[in-house]
Amino acid sequence: xxxxxxxxxxxxxxxxxxxxxxxxxxxxxxxxxxxxxxxxxxxxxxxxxxxxxxxxxxxxxxxxxxxxxxxxxxxxxxxxxxxxxxxxxxxxxxxxxxxxxxxxxxxxxxxxxxxxxxxxxxxxxxxxxxxxxxxxxxxxxxxxxxxxxxxxxxxxxxxxxxxxxxxxxxxxxxxxxxxxxxxxxxxxxxxxxxxxxxxxxxxxxxxxxxxxxxxxxxxxxxxxxxxxxxxxxxxxxxxxxxxxxxxxxxxxxxxxxxxxxxxxxxxxxxxxxxxxxxxxxxxxxxxxxxxxxxxxxxxxxxxxxxxxxxxxxxxxxxxxxxxxxxxxxxxxxxxxxxxxxxxxxxxxxxxxxxxxxxxxxxxxxxxxxxxxxxxx
Ligand SMILES: O=C(O)CCC(=O)C(=O)O
Ligand SMILES: [Fe+2]
Numbered sequence: 001x002x003x004x005x006x007x008x009x010x011x012x013x014x015x016x017x018x019x020x021x022x023x024x025x026x027x028x029x030x031x032x033x034x035x036x037x038x039x040x041x042x043x044x045x046x047x048x049x050x051x052x053x054x055x056x057x058x059x060x061x062x063x064x065x066x067x068x069x070x071x072x073x074x075x076x077x078x079x080x081x082x083x084x085x086x087x088x089x090x091x092x093x094x095x096x097x098x099x100x101x102x103x104x105x106x107x108x109x110x111x112x113x114x115x116x117x118x119x120x121x122x123x124x125x126x127x128x129x130x131x132x133x134x135x136x137x138x139x140x141x142x143x144x145x146x147x148x149x150x151x152x153x154x155x156x157x158x159x160x161x162x163x164x165x166x167x168x169x170x171x172x173x174x175x176x177x178x179x180x181x182x183x184x185x186x187x188x189x190x191x192x193x194x195x196x197x198x199x200x201x202x203x204x205x206x207x208x209x210x211x212x213x214x215x216x217x218x219x220x221x222x223x224x225x226x227x228x229x230x231x232x233x234x235x236x237x238x239x240x241x242x243x244x245x246x247x248x249x250x251x252x253x254x255x256x257x258x259x260x261x262x263x264x265x266x267x268x269x270x271x272x273x274x275x276x277x278x279x280x281x282x283x284x285x286x287x288x289x290x291x292x293x294x295x296x297x298x299x300x301x302x303x304x305x306x307x308x309x310x311x312x313x314x315x316x317x318x319x320x321x322x323x324x325x326x327x328x329x330x331x332x333x334x335x336x337x338x339x340x341x342x343x344x345x346x347x348x349x350x351x352x353x354x355x356x357x358x359x360x361x362x363x364x365x366x367x368x369x370x371x372x373x374x375x376x
Pocket of ligand 1: 223
């Protein structure tokens, strides 16, 4: 069969030579997961790491370096397509839809005339419920390899982490797994991203931020490590530190819904993307990410964790909330996407809060903390 959408090899950019201040993150080696002894050791590691930064490095997964680089190559091939082909399946942000493509250069950065330089495409799960979902032709052509990668992000990585979290929180092992079931409808996606280099002048107008300080909407984000620096995590002392690239590893962070489900015990950590250091600021920065969300119909309620109860973090009121006041995961994500992506500017006024039923989150941490877009 003739190939209509070739995927040329992707060359991993050289790491920066600049000295950056890197975050010291716990490493979770999933190759230990399959023995009883190794799993217990991981639960202990997780128990200690749960309450620190909310960002970890995951190694020892089933992905080979070649498989990971092939995903970056697919991302690169997608972004080499003409805009009209990329726009074939667009997100329906006005209605809260976040599966599909979102173009760059369509929104201004709040308070400036600078345009948003990041585009993304969120590829839905490969399950019978989504059989008729429109997908880009390039992804249809390469479905076998994308589907395999997609499913393994969940089965080989996310599922294991959800089990470790549950065990560390003294919940039944499958508590979070059942609420994030790959085979059921959810807004999980494999995301290919692209940040376009921007002029020094334009970047200066937006405090050199390519992505403002934010938390992620879902439960868990798996970010395949890449060498173009820029991603920074906010440490407990309020300082931002860079994420050090580690070939073959995955940077994992907890996102809002999992934080809600654990009453903030699992931290949805603030992070941002800055203009890369001078030896990398001309590179088109490709990203590959898997975002986990709870099942669409999953009520976002606090888990009855004995650990949280002992710590006094869970009250009877948390465990007996009025069902009419409880948001489902699908409702929450849709209303948040509408609020953020359905608007023509990227950015909100200082301290803006997003609230949906029982869930509330600050929309732009940068403004509040005075360390991001505060000056514009
Ligand atoms: O591009 C990155 O390194 C981070 C992206 C990110 O934070 C996101 O997509 O939520
Ligand atoms: Fe993020």
